[in-house]
Amino acid sequence: MWEIFWIILFFLTFAGFCVVSALIAWNGVEDLRQLFAQLKRSHELPER
Amino acid sequence: MGLFSYLDWVIVILSLVLTAGAGYAVRKYVGKLSDYLVAERGMGMWVGTASLVSTEIGIITYVYFAELGYAAGFSAFVIALIAGIAAYCVGRTGFVIKHLRELEIMTIPEYIQKRYTRGVRMLAGCLMAFGGALNLGIFPKLEASFLNIVLGIRMEHLPVTMAVLLTVVLVYTAAGGMVSLIVTNYIQYVLLSIATVVVTVVVLYSVGLSKIANAVHVHMGSTGFNPFTSHELGTAFIIWQVAISFASMTTWQSIAMRSFSSKDTATGKKMFSLTSILFVGRGVIPMLWGIAALAFFGSHMNHKDALAHLLATILPHGLLGLMVAGMLAASLSTYSGYLLAWSSIISQDIVTPLLRRQLSEKGKLLLTRITVICLTVFIMIWSLVYKVPGPAYFYLNVTADLFMAATFISIVAGVYWKRSSTLGAYLSFIFGAIGAFTFFLHISPISAGLCSFGFAVVGQWAGSMLRPNRRVTVSKEGVRA
Numbered sequence: 001m002w003e004i005f006w007i008i009l010f011f012l013t014f015a016g017f018c019v020v021s022a023l024i025a026w027n028g029v030e031d032l033r034q035l036f037a038q039l040k041r042s043h044e045l046p047e048r
Numbered sequence: 049m050g051l052f053s054y055l056d057w058v059i060v061i062l063s064l065v066l067t068a069g070a071g072y073a074v075r076k077y078v079g080k081l082s083d084y085l086v087a088e089r090g091m092g093m094w095v096g097t098a099s100l101v102s103t104e105i106g107i108i109t110y111v112y113f114a115e116l117g118y119a120a121g122f123s124a125f126v127i128a129l130i131a132g133i134a135a136y137c138v139g140r141t142g143f144v145i146k147h148l149r150e151l152e153i154m155t156i157p158e159y160i161q162k163r164y165t166r167g168v169r170m171l172a173g174c175l176m177a178f179g180g181a182l183n184l185g186i187f188p189k190l191e192a193s194f195l196n197i198v199l200g201i202r203m204e205h206l207p208v209t210m211a212v213l214l215t216v217v218l219v220y221t222a223a224g225g226m227v228s229l230i231v232t233n234y235i236q237y238v239l240l241s242i243a244t245v246v247v248t249v250v251v252l253y254s255v256g257l258s259k260i261a262n263a264v265h266v267h268m269g270s271t272g273f274n275p276f277t278s279h280e281l282g283t284a285f286i287i288w289q290v291a292i293s294f295a296s297m298t299t300w301q302s303i304a305m306r307s308f309s310s311k312d313t314a315t316g317k318k319m320f321s322l323t324s325i326l327f328v329g330r331g332v333i334p335m336l337w338g339i340a341a342l343a344f345f346g347s348h349m350n351h352k353d354a355l356a357h358l359l360a361t362i363l364p365h366g367l368l369g370l371m372v373a374g375m376l377a378a379s380l381s382t383y384s385g386y387l388l389a390w391s392s393i394i395s396q397d398i399v400t401p402l403l404r405r406q407l408s409e410k411g412k413l414l415l416t417r418i419t420v421i422c423l424t425v426f427i428m429i430w431s432l433v434y435k436v437p438g439p440a441y442f443y444l445n446v447t448a449d450l451f452m453a454a455t456f457i458s459i460v461a462g463v464y465w466k467r468s469s470t471l472g473a474y475l476s477f478i479f480g481a482i483g484a485f486t487f488f489l490h491i492s493p494i495s496a497g498l499c500s501f502g503f504a505v506v507g508q509w510a511g512s513m514l515r516p517n518r519r520v521t522v523s524k525e526g527v528r529a
Binding site: 002003006007009010013014016017018020021023024025027028030031032034035 | 092093094095096097098122123125128129230231234237238241244245248257261270273274322325326328329332333336
């Protein structure tokens with residue numbers, strides 16, 4: 001029973017790992033763009 | 049250097065240039081300490097998750113989890129399952145992290161000063177720096193050994209591999225801080241996840257799932273599947289893992305820094321929920337590789353080297369380069385994440401309070417960078433002189449418990465128990481450290497780990513009952529009576 005449980009857990013985890021990693025790769029670019037826009041704004045403010 | 053082909057080297061060098069170059073390119077965005085340590089608190093959920101996970105996965109993570117898979121079989125999966133459940137619970141409930149993020153602090157000891165006193169903060173900072181440096185101190189040797197086996201470099205060149213590894217890490221950690229970490233961690237996460245998926249497919253194809261399961265039956269019998277009856281693990285170990293998983297998800301500086309850097313509390317919580325599946329994967333995937341090494345070579349291998357030998361044997365050229373690029377990427381982000389975490393504690397929580405004056409933003413930044421360099425020199429030396437006793441995973445957990453058990457107990461008490469007092473926090477840190485330190489007096493790691501949590505609870509409770517504080521409320525602005 002333990003054997004089946006661990007093998008199912010492994011495959012579910014592996015599938016989840018693939019899906020979440022793909023989502024991170026896809027959506028991460030937009031997050032980075034927003035972060036740099038914010039940092040750029042915060043660096044420009046004191047100069048005004 | 050017979051194993052690695054030119055194609056493999058090209059893949060590895062390109063990935064290094066790409067990540068180090070990206071890290072260096074974004075350093076112009078670092079002006080203030082908050083940019084350096086928490087990236088102006090602008091981290092979104094997806095890059096936040098990538099950053100959190102890639103800091104918590106390095107070559108060493110794969111080596112020690114594969115070592116446990118090799119030694120304990122499928123039973124070892126319980127560690128990953130507990131970590132995943134802890135991450136999910138923390139994410140769903142906001143347990144501890146919600147309160148810390150709302151206070152807009154940069155390091156865990158900062159909360160300790162707000163809730164208790166500057167003295168407790170300095171004690172916590174000293175224990176964190178000490179335990180954290182000891183913890184990080186075995187990384188270079190284990191990782192360089194792995195790389196030497198895979199790359200086909202002779203073991204007498206180990207110090208050279210270590211020095212090269214640490215030099216590359218220094219270039220972008222000292223230069224950019226959290227901003228470059230977020231960028232490099234994103235690139236590194238993508239590389240790492242591709243390498244992890246490819247290696248898993250090749251391992252399953254080359255060794256076969258039925259052969260893997262059969263190897264556990266042959267070498268360990270039912271104890272290789274049932275974690276409660278496992279010779280390596282057992283019920284006490286599982287209880288220790290539950291405590292340590294919740295503690296690390298909420299108060300481990302490199303993990304906590306990610307929630308401090310998130311855009312808002314909700315993003316921080318979502319990040320933890322999303323991370324839970326990756327925390328399970330971070331454990332079970334390399335553990336399966338370790339069991340595959342058992343099936344492939346038998347039980348006579350050095351446990352720590354089994355994974356490196358397996359990968360060097362079964363991966364074809366090109367894929368070997370991709371795997372090393374992914375692993376190296378993972379390691380670089382782990383080093384830089386930890387170096388930044390521990391050096392921020394040394395500079396913010398020990399040196400700055402000792403100076404007894406406010407440093408300028410430039411001064412703080414310079415201090416943090418100098419600390420990163422000093423810490424790198426220390427871990428290089430420690431790695432060369434110290435031999436890890438037993439499984440690396442146990443050593444890493446016990447050195448973490450030198451401070452983590454007490455940090456967790458004092459923060460949970462500080463957040464959820466109004467009576468919790470300064471004397472309680474002092475006793476919790478002292479008792480917790482003594483509990484973990486018994487490991488160095490030849491007490492088993494499981495007993496030492498459980499003692500550190502037990503002693504920390506007793507210290508916090510006894511001190512708070514003996515001398516309670518006046519009623520306090522902690523807010524962003526400070527402490528109110």
